[in-house]
Amino acid sequence: MLAWLAQPSPARGIRFAGPGEQWDFWSYQRLAGLTHRVAGALVEAGVGPGDVVSLVGRGGPRFVAALFGVLRAGATVSPLAPPMVFGDAGGYAQHLRAALAAAAPRVVVTEVDLGTALPPGYTALRLDELTEGALDERTLAREDPGAAAGRQPAAVALLQFTSGSSGRGRAIRIAHDALAANVAAIRAWLGMHGQHATASWLPPHHDMGLTGCLITPVVDSGDLWLMSPEEFVHRPLRYLRCLGRSGAAHTAMPTFGLAHIVRRVPPRDLVGLDFTGVRALIVGAERVDDDAARRLLDLLAPHGLRPQALLPAYGLAEATLAVTGQPVGDPWTATRFDQASLVPGHRVRPGVDADDPTLVGCGQALRGVRVTVTDPAGTPVADGTVGEITVAGDGVGDGYADSDDAPSASLTAFVNGSVRTGDAGFLYEGQLFVLGRLGDSLKIRARTVFAEDLEAAVTAHGVPGHRFAAALGVRTGRHTVVGVLERPRDGWLATAESVLRRRTDGADVVIVDAPPGTIPRTSSGKPRRRQLWQTFLADELTGSSTVPIDTTQESA
Numbered sequence: 001m002l003a004w005l006a007q008p009s010p011a012r013g014i015r016f017a018g019p020g021e022q023w024d025f026w027s028y029q030r031l032a033g034l035t036h037r038v039a040g041a042l043v044e045a046g047v048g049p050g051d052v053v054s055l056v057g058r059g060g061p062r063f064v065a066a067l068f069g070v071l072r073a074g075a076t077v078s079p080l081a082p083p084m085v086f087g088d089a090g091g092y093a094q095h096l097r098a099a100l101a102a103a104a105p106r107v108v109v110t111e112v113d114l115g116t117a118l119p120p121g122y123t124a125l126r127l128d129e130l131t132e133g134a135l136d137e138r139t140l141a142r143e144d145p146g147a148a149a150g151r152q153p154a155a156v157a158l159l160q161f162t163s164g165s166s167g168r169g170r171a172i173r174i175a176h177d178a179l180a181a182n183v184a185a186i187r188a189w190l191g192m193h194g195q196h197a198t199a200s201w202l203p204p205h206h207d208m209g210l211t212g213c214l215i216t217p218v219v220d221s222g223d224l225w226l227m228s229p230e231e232f233v234h235r236p237l238r239y240l241r242c243l244g245r246s247g248a249a250h251t252a253m254p255t256f257g258l259a260h261i262v263r264r265v266p267p268r269d270l271v272g273l274d275f276t277g278v279r280a281l282i283v284g285a286e287r288v289d290d291d292a293a294r295r296l297l298d299l300l301a302p303h304g305l306r307p308q309a310l311l312p313a314y315g316l317a318e319a320t321l322a323v324t325g326q327p328v329g330d331p332w333t334a335t336r337f338d339q340a341s342l343v344p345g346h347r348v349r350p351g352v353d354a355d356d357p358t359l360v361g362c363g364q365a366l367r368g369v370r371v372t373v374t375d376p377a378g379t380p381v382a383d384g385t386v387g388e389i390t391v392a393g394d395g396v397g398d399g400y401a402d403s404d405d406a407p408s409a410s411l412t413a414f415v416n417g418s419v420r421t422g423d424a425g426f427l428y429e430g431q432l433f434v435l436g437r438l439g440d441s442l443k444i445r446a447r448t449v450f451a452e453d454l455e456a457a458v459t460a461h462g463v464p465g466h467r468f469a470a471a472l473g474v475r476t477g478r479h480t481v482v483g484v485l486e487r488p489r490d491g492w493l494a495t496a497e498s499v500l501r502r503r504t505d506g507a508d509v510v511i512v513d514a515p516p517g518t519i520p521r522t523s524s525g526k527p528r529r530r531q532l533w534q535t536f537l538a539d540e541l542t543g544s545s546t547v548p549i550d551t552t553q554e555s556a
Contacts, residue, residue, distance in 0.1 A: 001180050002072060002153065004221050008032035012194070014218070016060055017227035017238070026061045028221055034061065034131060038069030041130040042107075043151075049074040050154045051106035054099070056080045059204040059226055062111055062127045064218070067204075070109075071176075074151030078103045078159035078171065079205035082112050084230070093117040095169075102171040102401050103159050159401055160207060162317045162412075163522035171401035174320050181394035182320035183216050185366040189325050190250060190280050192216070197223035199248035201232035201239050201257075206522075208285050211321040212252050223248075229525075236261045237269050244273030244303060252282035252313075255289040256525055258296040259465050267299065276304035280328055284313040286526055287434050287452045288360040290334040291460055307331060314362040314434055318412055318419045320395040324371060324432045326363035333361040333431060339503075342435060343448045344386050345375065348426055355503065357453050361431035368394035373426055378415065383427045386448075388438065392418035411439045424450070440529045442472040444479050444506045451529050454481065457503055461495045463488075468496065469519045471533040479507040482536050486516050512541050 008028035015023040047053060053070045055077055057063035070077035080099050083092045097119045100108070108118065111127040118124055158174035186192070198217040202209030204226075217224040225242040232239050240261065242248045283293065293310055301307070312332050313325040326332050336351035336358045351357070365371045372380045373387040381387045399414045411422030424435040435441075436450030443449075454470040463485070471482045481504045483496045497511045512518075518541065520528040535541050 001157065001176065001183070001215075001219060002068065004028060004219055005032045005035060005068070005072065009221050012221055012223050014061070014064065014224045014226055017225075017231055021238070023225070024061070026064075028218070031061060031065055031218075034065035035068045035072060038062075038065045038127075038130055039072035042069060042073045042075065042109075045107060045125060045130075047073055047075050047106055049151060050076065050156070052076045052078055052103050052159055054078045054080055054103050054105040054108045055205075056082055056096075056108065056110040056112060056114065057127065057204075058082050058084075058111065058228060059214070060111070062131055063204065064214070065131065066109055066111075066127055067214075068218070071153055071157055072151070074154050075106070076154045076156045076159055078105060078161075079210060080161070081203065081205050083114070083117060084112075093119075099161060099169070099171070102161075104401075156398065158320075160210070160317050160320075160397075161205075163206060163526055169522075172318055173398040173401055175398050178320050178395050178397060179211070179215070181368050182211060182322055183219050185368050185395065186212065186216050186322050187220055188367050189322070190328060192220045192222060192250070194221045196249040196279065197225065197247055198250040199225040199227075199239065199242035199246075200251060201227045201229055202253065203229055207315070207317040207321045208252060208254075212282070217250075232257070233260070236264050240265065240270070240273060240300075243278050244270070244275045247277060249277055249279045250282075251278075251280070252284065254285035254525060255283060255287070255292050256465055258283065258292040259289070259459075262292070262295045262299055263464065265299065267302075270300070270303050274304050275300050275309075276306070278305055278309045280311050281305075281309050282311045282313050282325065284315055284362075287436060287456075288312045288362065289456055289459070289465075290358045290360050291456070292465075293332070293334075293360065312360045312362045314389075314432055316391070316412070316419070316421055316423075318397050318414065318421070319369070319391045319393070320397065322366055322395070323369055323391050324363045324365050326361070333429075334358050335361070335428070335433075337433075339453075340447055342386055342450075343443075344388075344424060344438075345381075346386055347382075347384050348386060348428060355457075357456065359433045359435070361428070361433055363431055365393075365432075371427070371432055374420070378420070386424060386426045386435065389421045389423045389425045389432070389434070390418055391421060411437070424448075437529075440472060442474075442479055442481070442504075442507070444504055449481075449504055449507075454483070454500060454503060457499050458483065458496050461499060463492050463495060466525075467492075469527040469529060469532060470500070471529045471536060473533045473537070475508070475537060479504075480510065481507050482510045482512065482533065482541075484512045484514050484519055484532060484541070486514050486518055488513055510536070512536075515542055518542055 010029040013027035108124045153176045156173045157176040157179045161169040200213035311326040315322045338349040338351045341349040370392045372390045436452035440451040451470045459465045467486045500509045520531045
């Protein structure tokens with residue numbers, strides 16, 4: 001993990017997005033000098049072997065140096081989201097308080113002003129003060145990081161928080177060996193040997209952006225183009241230029257990123273871009289949407305993007321990051337399945353009805369990873385049978401930092417060295433297919449309905465995914481489906497209601513016409529469906545709602 005510091009490349013490095021079209025290039029040699037400086041400063045500040053250092057930053061050169069500087073100092077790094085990800089000061093203060101209580105850091109290192117969000121009792125160090133003078137080239141050449149020079153890496157390298165999409169985020173202990181194993185598995189999967197550049201807009205404090213698109217390219221010593229999620233949202237074309245003009249060959253994003261590009265980038269803006277060099281556009285973090293993937297290909301294929309460059313994948317923070325992935329160069333697989341067969345304990349059947357969902361295969365287990373599908377008792381089921389996805393192997397974390405490894409609201413749990421993910425899925429023709437969160441599903445008339453299915457069905461009828469979310473549960477003894485539309489256009493409410501009624505026959509359907517910002521989301525953009533459901537139960541959803549007149553329902 002730290003070998004790159006020994007002989008850092010003076011020619012390769014990270015380009016950080018600056019204003020306009022500017023990029024600030026930092027060679028790995030320059031970043032290594034800053035990393036040593038941070039490590040020494042942390043030791044001088046009293047950070048000891050195995051201490052936890054919480055790191056709050058946006059992903060610039062000081063953030064990268066601090067990330068590896070903490071490891072260099074023999075401590076455990078715990079990256080946290082900066083305030084601007086939340087927007088709501090009160091919500092951020094609550095989030096930070098909970099995160100620090102779970103991490104119990106020796107110090108908090110920050111490159112942003114935390115103000116009153118930092119609770120009493122914690123020591124905060126400004127990153128710019130830790131690296132004061134470090135931008136001087138002579139200081140950057142410093143090789144002796146003080147007392148950190150003789151320290152071995154901490155047993156726990158990373159205290160990584162889950163996204164909290166189905167509940168509160170939890171801190172996971174990721175051992176140094178587990179982090180190294182997952183990075184090695186990703187490099188082997190993608191065939192990375194330092195020669196392929198990566199581009200990323202993902203948040204650097206969460207697993208996909210942190211391990212997949214920051215730590216791995218740095219350890220690989222390959223060129224890296226980094227921009228913020230906010231920059232991507234406002235200027236997705238700038239991100240595409242990293243791939244189609246600057247030569248980045250690898251990148252990753254959730255499905256909503258694909259949809260955002262298609263929505264915001266007109267074909268005329270792609271003139272002169274060439275995507276033939278893109279080897280791996282990894283799609284993960286949430287269930288892969290076949291329609292969104294095809295629409296992105298329709299947009300970029302005329303400019304050289306090959307269909308096999310899209311690599312569906314599956315992973316989770318409890319397994320460090322990557323679990324399965326489509327092999328590089330292989331075509332991705334989309335298969336229609338009979339909706340009635342997608343029930344835990346049942347064998348899947350090919351679908352023929354237009355309403356049957358099309359699922360995208362997420363490839364095979366990566367090196368050192370074992371994937372099984374199990375029944376509620378934890379017993380493996382036959383291939384083609386729906387159950388809970390369970391992950392074991394070298395990259396699995398050492399449990400939750402609060403020492404309580406019981407299932408969270410997401411139903412994810414550590415059991416005997418493996419992770420019961422709380423995700424429903426099945427193995428079929430050598431690939432893993434993911435259905436959705438067991439905690440975000442409802443059994444209606446002997447059929448299991450997943451929130452992800454409902455959202456995909458609604459967005460397939462023209463409603464943008466970033467404006468819609470579904471939540472499921474039981475209210476006053478009745479199965480209920482809630483569809484929330486933010487600032488809907490004409491026809492969207494009727495479309496959503498029609499789709500949800502057809503797919504959840506036997507349940508109450510409530511459609512909410514909501515203002516922007518109503519749908520709570522994680523820092524990586526996933527809807528917090530459990531929080532949305534609890535808000536609905538408390539009658540605190542803003543906006544107007546429609547409730548069906550026909551409330552007949554059969555028990556399931």
